[in-house]
Amino acid sequence: MSVLLVSAVAPPIIADQSDRAVVNAPLTLLTAPIDGEVGSLSKQIRNAVEPGDSLARISNARVDESALMALEQKTSDERAKLEATKQKKESDRAYVNALDSEISSQTETLRTQFQSEIVALRAKVAESDSLSGAKKALVDRQSTLVARNVASMDMLNPTKAQYSAALHNADAERAKLNQKIAQLDALQKGIYVGDDLVAIGILVQKRRDISLDATRMQIEEKELSASLRDHQSLVDKERQRLAILADADVTASTPGTILTMGVTPGRRVNAGDAVASLVDCDKRFVAAIFSYRQSQSMKVGTRVHIDNADFKSGIVEAILPKTTDKVDERYAVPFPQTERRELYAIITPDERDSEVVNSEPVATSSETTPCTVGQWVTVTKDKALIPSMSVTWHRAEKLIASWNADKGPAPGDSKKSTLSAGIAALIAEFRSAASAAQPAVP
Incomplete structure (x- = not known):
């Protein structure tokens, strides 16, 4: 009996069966x-x-909106600046148009005036040329008379003076004519020089200043528009962020x-x-503990029987020497604790096995957890020869309990007779397990 108890709690070394196995899933x-x-x-x-x-909905009525309020205030300021800039630009453009009209009107007036003055000056120049020509002819005639001693020098000298004055007057009128022609050319070329062009020159300078200010307003308008778009984008994103923080679904x-x-x-x-x-019940598996001595027989691809689960068979998919807490976090239940020189056999349900096994009920089975996750099961290799002592002891214990319940205690039975009956039943169970493990002989 002592040997049986020790073998039941000792780690399985060569057993083809393990009840230290649990159903797990990612x-x-x-x-x-x-x-x-x-x-x-x-x-x-x-x-x-x-x-x-969606599994649940979470609402938050205490969302901090201070950042949104600050962004909206900045956006409002940018919008006000933009409107003021647009109005200033339109005002400058209207002023420039008015100055253009005034400059055009004054330019046309001056052009007409200069053309009239040029015509008058040309007439005066022609008159001066004619007068100087007459004086020259008179000087020539009187000079001939003086040369013949018909007239005296007192008559010739005043005539020469008049001729010289006529020449100077003609030159002066010609200079005035050239000046007016130059002013007209300058006016047509947009060069405003001279007393007559001072007023229009002032208007042109003012027009240039206002035009530059309008251009500056246009550039500032583009900058403010870009800044306003950026601020509005930030406001929209902040509103979206607050909407997410206010209500969200757990999906x-x-x-x-x-x-x-x-x-x-x-x-x-x-x-x-x-x-x-x-x-993920579609990826569930069984993590079973076996001895290192079973690593060859429990290699990948080995078929096994599974008891106490809703699937009756499986295939070894992987052999793991050990696991870590980091790995355990990715699964529904922790892997069973291994002892020295033990390993994990990862077993997946056999896809060809579509039947549901009506196994012995377990207290924490599928009544509380989906797809029997966390349920302890028994894994037996196909054509197993050596059963697990702990499994056999558990079955024998249940057999003795059921046998005692069926027979009931006799009045004269002693503890010794009860123990003998239990041992006999246990030996019978061992023999039945060994005979079941033997392959059938044709």
Whole structure:
């Protein structure tokens, strides 16, 4: 009996069977995207979800809107500056148009005036040339008379003086004519020089200054428009951010089944708090512990039988020497703790196995968790020869309990007879397990 008890609790070394196996599945943790209060829950534990399905809605009435108010104030200031700049630009352009009209009118008036003065000066020049020609002829005639001693020099000298004066007068009139012609040419070329052009020159300078100011207003308008667009974009983005922070749905990103719900309606949560967890039942597996001595026989591809699960067979997909806490976080339940010189056999359900096994009920089976995640199962290699002592002991214990319940205690039975009966039943169980493990002989 002592040997049996020791073998039952000792680590299996060469057993082809293990009851240190648990059903596991990949875990996806859903967290709260914002701070707020949980509203209604649209899903419950064990409900299947698809990507995009909403599990809960979170509302936050205490969103800080100070940044939005500051941005809106800046946007309002930029818009007011832009409107003032547009009005100043339009005013400058209207003033420039008025100056252009005034300059054009005065230019046309001066052009007409200069043309009239040029005509008059040309007449005066012609008159002066004619007068100087007459005086020259008179001087020549009197000079001939003086040369013949018919007339005296007293008569010739005044005539020469008059002739010289006529020449100077003709030159003066010609100079005035040239000046007016030059002023007319300058006026037509936009060069405003001279006393007659001072007024129009002042208007042209003022027009140039106002035009430059209008150009500056146009440049400033473009800068303010770009700045206003940037501020408005920031306001829109801030409003979108606040809308997201005010109401948000907790949605599933992957398909799965809800394993846990960590919140209730009305509960206050912070961003990042766990709301629910999902398990992917399509990727469930069994993590079973075997001895290192079984690494050759439990290689990848080995078929096994599984008891106490809703699938009766599986295939070894991987062999892991150990695991870590970081790896455990990605699954619904932690991997069972291994002892020295033990390993994990990762077993996936056999796709060809579509039947559901009515195994012995387990207290924490599928009644509380989806797809039997977290349920302890027994894994037996196909054509197993050496059963696990702990499994055999457990079965024998249940057999003895059922045998005692059926027979009932006899009045004269002693503890020794009860123990003998239990040992006999245990030996029979061992023999039945060994015979079941032997391959059939044709």
